[in-house]
Amino acid sequence: MSSKADILDAVVIGAGWAGLGVSHALAKKGLRHRLLERGRIGETWRTQRWDSFRMNTPNMQTVMPGDSYQGSDPDGVLTRDEFVALLEDFAGRNALPVQSDTPVTELAGDQHNGAYRITTTRGTLWARNVVIASGNLNCAVRPSWAAALPHSLDQIDASGYRSAADLRSGAVLVVGSGQSGAQIAEDLAEAGRSVFLATSRLGRLPRRYRGRDIMIWLVLSGILDVPRKELIQPSGKIPARALLGATQTLSLQSLSAQGVVLLGRFTGLVDRSRLAFADDAKEHVRFADEAAANVKRLIDDYIQRTQTDAPAAEPDPAETIAAQLPDPPIRSLDLAGSGITTVIWCTGFRGDFSWVRLAGLLDAQGQPMLENGLAALPGIYFAGLDFAATRKSGIILAIAEEATRLAEHIAGRTLS
Known part of the structure; x- marks a missing residue:
């Protein structure tokens, strides 16, 4: 069992645009957290998009929280590789605590210290709050x-x-x-x-x-x-x-x-x-x-x-x-x-949450049950899910507002 000193305020799972956005918001709140990524930053964008793929939002909208477009082609669209570079730059500039090549194999609870146990291929972490930002559009x-x-x-x-x-x-x-x-x-x-x-x-x-x-x-x-x-x-x-x-x-x-x-x-x-x-x-x-x-x-x-x-x-x-x-x-x-x-x-996707071992978190189809990013279990959150709150949810346009809302909720639970 981990001691209270070893328990993080939060762990974010998935270093795509949603996870990075939440990590940025948590850092602004001064919360101790880690951002776990199964591969590299933006792994899904690197490995699940075709060569000629381009973003569907124009450059002026394809920005991360706190950023604004400063280029000369506001109506242009980023390629797959340009978007991955944008994510890497955002993580680097903001010194976000990304742990790459760290797949999560199990998320479970612990009744003794009130924390959640996050088991990875590189060891175990404990956190009062967990934000699942691994997406629900990654399994065909x-x-x-x-x-x-x-x-x-x-x-x-x-x-x-x-x-x-x-x-x-x-x-x-x-x-x-x-x-x-x-x-x-x-x-x-x-x-x-x-x-x-x-x-x-x-x-x-x-x-x-x-x-x-x-x-x-x-x-x-x-x-x-x-x-x-x-x-x-x-x-x-x-x-x-x-x-x-x-x-x-x-x-x-x-x-x-x-x-x-x-x-x-x-x-x-x-x-x-x-x-x-x-x-x-x-x-x-x-x-x-x-x-x-x-x-x-x-x-x-x-x-x-x-x-x-x-x-x-x-x-x-x-x-x-x-x-x-x-x-x-x-x-x-x-x-x-x-x-x-x-x-x-091209018949749709769903999320892979088979590693989640928490009762009451997923429905009969193994997909998240939530409202506005908050799960039924206290301290569990989802970020970046398609249509989670509005039609905007699930695209980069939503992450600044979503990340701020989740970070404020997590800070309220942690710092009160």
């Missing part, structure tokens, strides 16, 4: 019938894709048309690969609107501040984020114009040699366009209500071209005939 989810696909097909997840050059020759089926799926399909098409895209019912956003990056308007108008409870669907699920191109407007229409074959929802196997799809690709295009139009209306209302100076609405690039859909729709796709050799699953 595939449909259950993916295992029934022929062994002749290569199957990878969005997190495993790096570039078209790394794939076996042949056509590629991308399943899922959210941000990752659509951006990967575009990357493949630009590399000259034959691409089939199994679409899904998701909204989309124009990259720019009325003279500004769309992300600027989403913040100003309060669209990103919609609380989690208003986003939850009747099924209990949170809708996926809308499709957004990293550098320009990306849509199902623009992908089809680049030669990507648009399919409906992937529903399974007809038999070992044929794949089945729903006849809903046209509906997916319509739904995405309506979602974009609705967001633009909300922004227009904000501009009018606040009398914000903004130019007139420019044409949405997606609306200037028609979606090129197979006619008749492809309901069954022969693998040999289509030349498909690789399937890339």
Whole structure:
């Protein structure tokens, strides 16, 4: 058992943007803490993003707590490697107590000293408070019938894709048309690969609107501040984020114009040699366009209500071209005939919290139960989770406010 002198005020698990932001806020409060990282700073960004990946927030918004953008390209977007460098610089400038190459193998409680025990591959730490900032979008989810696909097909997840050059020759089926799926399909098409895209019912956003990056308007108008409870669907699920191109407007229409074959929802196997799809690709295009139009209306209302100076609405690039859909729709796709050799699953992620050994912290699916970052157990917190409090939660825009709130709560428990 550890003595009280050895008990830290807090331990933060995960040195991505969320963990670093919380560590920064804890340091400002003068709290003794450690920041544990399984690999290197920004490990997930280093190892689970493709080579041409870019941030979806413009440079002026891609900043860490206490920082502001000082460069010459405020509307530009960082590459994967530039973002990792930003995180490393932030940790170094602020002398944050990062312990790299220190995977946490168990988080448990101790009834004797009121502290939590954090077991790592390098030893054990004790802390009154623990902030779990390892993310809930780091384990790929595939449909259950993916295992029934022929062994002749290569199957990878969005997190495993790096570039078209790394794939076996042949056509590629991308399943899922959210941000990752659509951006990967575009990357493949630009590399000259034959691409089939199994679409899904998701909204989309124009990259720019009325003279500004769309992300600027989403913040100003309060669209990103919609609380989690208003986003939850009747099924209990949170809708996926809308499709957004990293550098320009990306849509199902623009992908089809680049030669990507648009399919409906992937529903399974007809038999070992044929794949089945729903006849809903046209509906997916319509739904995405309506979602974009609705967001633009909300922004227009904000501009009018606040009398914000903004130019007139420019044409949405997606609306200037028609979606090129197979006619008749492809309901069954022969693998040999289509030349498909690789399937890339862009069907979502979940968090891996298998190392957590605290009752009442996770639900039946092994995912966190929390409200505004606070777990049911005193002294346990989550940071950086998608849609944890609002629509903004889970993106870098949220961390300054989230980190401050958690650090104040931890200081209240620790210093009182």
